[in-house]
Amino acid sequence: MAVVDFGIAALASVLGEPRDVAEEARNHGANPHVVATMGFRTVHKAPAGTTTTAFGVAAARTALDKAGLHLSQVDYLVVVSSNVPEYLQWDLSAAVARDLGLRDVPTLSLAQGCLSAVQAFEYIAGLFSIRSELQTVLLVSAELICEEHVNRLGNGTNADSDGAVAVVLRRGHTSLRWLASEQLTDPAYADFFRLEYGGRAAPTPPPGRSNRGIDPARAIFDFFEGAAQPFAEYARMTDARIADAVDGACKRAGMERSDLTKVILLHSNQVTLRRVADVLGVPLDRTNAALAAKLGHFGGLDPLVCLDIYTDRGTFTPGDNVALAGMSSGLHWFCTLIQV
Known part of the structure; x- marks a missing residue:
């Protein structure tokens, strides 16, 4: 049995605009033969001017709506992003909280590469274990590629997309339970x-x-x-x-x-x-x-x-x-x- 009982009350995803990988490969100067072997058919790109914060906030609002919860019912916010941040010496979790309208709710930022979004469940289990008052934790993971630093298709192994997902985690929720x-x-x-x-x-x-x-x-x-x-x-x-x-x-x-x-x-x-x-x-x-x-x-x-x-x-x-x-x-x- 899990040491603490919680599950997913709702999930919501926000994805960038779909683009054909073969066409994007030509635009990015990637080797078409290498790209073809990867097997990716579609890559998703955020509209120009969109921020990581905005994607995360949009996913969070949709997830809360799906769960039938008001923002005031969120007890803790965990935000994950492992790509190049919008700013240096800056906290994405605080920015998401601000734009959501959360006040006086503790936040946590995780940026441990591709590990963070999935491993966040264990960290959240710890929060539920030591904070008996917690009923709802909102997990937000948002990733937007910074094309000034990264070629989406340039390394021949992945086709990097933009998107965000939000997960509403509730104590005692009986479906999609963390084990x-x-x-x-x-x-x-x-x-x-x-x-x-x-x-x-x-x-x-x-x-x-x-x-x-x-x-x-x-x-x-x-x-x-x-x-x-x-x-x-x-x-x-x-x-x-x-x-x-x-x-x-x-x-x-x-x-x-x-x-x-x-x-x-x-x-x-x-x-x-x-x-x-x-x-x-x-x-x-x-x-x-x-x-x-x-x-x-x-x-x-x-x-x-x-x-x-x-x-x-x-x-x-x-x-x-x-x-x-x-x-x-x-x-x-x-x-x-x-x-x-």
């Missing part, structure tokens, strides 16, 4: 996927350089000094550790991997998703691979967007066990289990 979460970390690879310029170490790039010119996959290959075998072993290890995280969460919940109805993963390319499905020992159609191809990669909120879509479709039946899992920069592997 357990697990996180694994290997800090040996802490520098993988980082942006080189804009932080304190290198506030500005040297002439002729930019973050957009960095290929994360190439940086990883260089880490292994171009040796193909260690690079391949690293790739196999990253897939295997997703399975380890899923098994760890299942152990905490007193179940087996075979008890899972669905495994919802981060929206990697189709090649990676097939590999992970094989490692997990589940058919590809018991993952979210088909949705990933239609949506693009929204960072850490991928599994929550899929959970929202599947819930609206009526995909699940009461008692189904669903795993939300993936890998994040850091490196981290994570899994949260939800029971429908």
Whole structure:
């Protein structure tokens, strides 16, 4: 049994405008053959001038409406975003609270890469455990790509989308209940996927350089000094550790991997998703691979967007066990289990 009893009263997603991946690849100068192998068909882009804050607020308002709750019933706000922030030395959770109209409600900002949105359930479980007065926690995850720093299709592994999801979590809610979460970390690879310029170490790039010119996959290959075998072993290890995280969460919940109805993963390319499905020992159609191809990669909120879509479709039946899992920069592997 979970140490504290809470569940999802409502979910709501706000997505950017859908764009054809093949056309966007031409616009972004990406290799069309590489893009074709990724298997993404659609990427979602926010309208010009839209902010991460605005996307998060829109998703939050819709989720509260779906739950039939007033803003005054929110006891705690948790906001997640792992992309380039709107401003430095600035708190997104406070900005979302301000624009929502929340007053005197504590907030928490999480920015631990793609781990944060799914792992937030464990942090929220802690809040419910130590704050007996909490009845409703609003979780908001918003990701907008900053194209001055990141090429949406430039690294040949993902098609990065813009979007937000909000989750209304209620103490004692009997459906979509949190069961357990697990996180694994290997800090040996802490520098993988980082942006080189804009932080304190290198506030500005040297002439002729930019973050957009960095290929994360190439940086990883260089880490292994171009040796193909260690690079391949690293790739196999990253897939295997997703399975380890899923098994760890299942152990905490007193179940087996075979008890899972669905495994919802981060929206990697189709090649990676097939590999992970094989490692997990589940058919590809018991993952979210088909949705990933239609949506693009929204960072850490991928599994929550899929959970929202599947819930609206009526995909699940009461008692189904669903795993939300993936890998994040850091490196981290994570899994949260939800029971429908």
